[in-house]
Amino acid sequence: MISNTIDQEIKQAMLAKDQAKLRGLRAIKAALLLAKTEKGTSEEITEETELKLLQKLVKQRKESADIYKQQGREDLSIVEEEEIAVISAFMPKQLDAAEIEQIIVQLIKDSGATSVKEMGKVMGLANKELAGKADGKLIAELVKKQLA
Incomplete structure (x- = not known):
């Protein structure tokens, strides 16, 4: 589990x-603690849940960094990128667009889908297959492109 690694x-x-690393690690630890205590969860957090949490944290920071850049606040943008x-170091290696597209083409073939409908x-199959390995927005764009 990731929580033991985070503590170390x-x-x-x-x-x-290392303040930048400390901020990132504390954010992960806080998210994990919240997930453990929310809705009376008594079980341990699964790897899948941990991965979703990490993806959510990265997505939030990317959005913040983009907003800061638009407002000319490079100093704050750098903090988010750190x-x-x-x-990201705790997430699986991210696939590039070509690898993702290859997987999506295969999933479309396997599912028999023929139209955007x-x-x-x-998307259900792709999100399951590519969990943590690719950004959801990119997956959606590539699926739509292949089905169009």
Whole structure:
């Protein structure tokens, strides 16, 4: 589980006085603690749930960084990007567009989808197959492109 690793990494970052890494690790730890305590969850968090949390944290920071760049606040944008780098280190390797497209083409072939009307069916399969390995927005764009 990721939470044991996070605790060790936090200790190392504190000793190294690495503020950027510490911020990112604390964000992960906070998200994991919230997930454990929400809705009376008594079980351990699954790897799939951890992955979704990490994706959510990265997505939030990307959106914030984009807003900061639009407003000319490079200083704040850099902080968000540092945290993205720390959080991304705990995620599986991200696939590039060509690899994603190849998987989507195969999923479309397997599912028998022929039009954009069946995009939901393909998206369900694609999200399951590519969980944590690709951005949902990119997956949706590529599925739509292949079905059009």
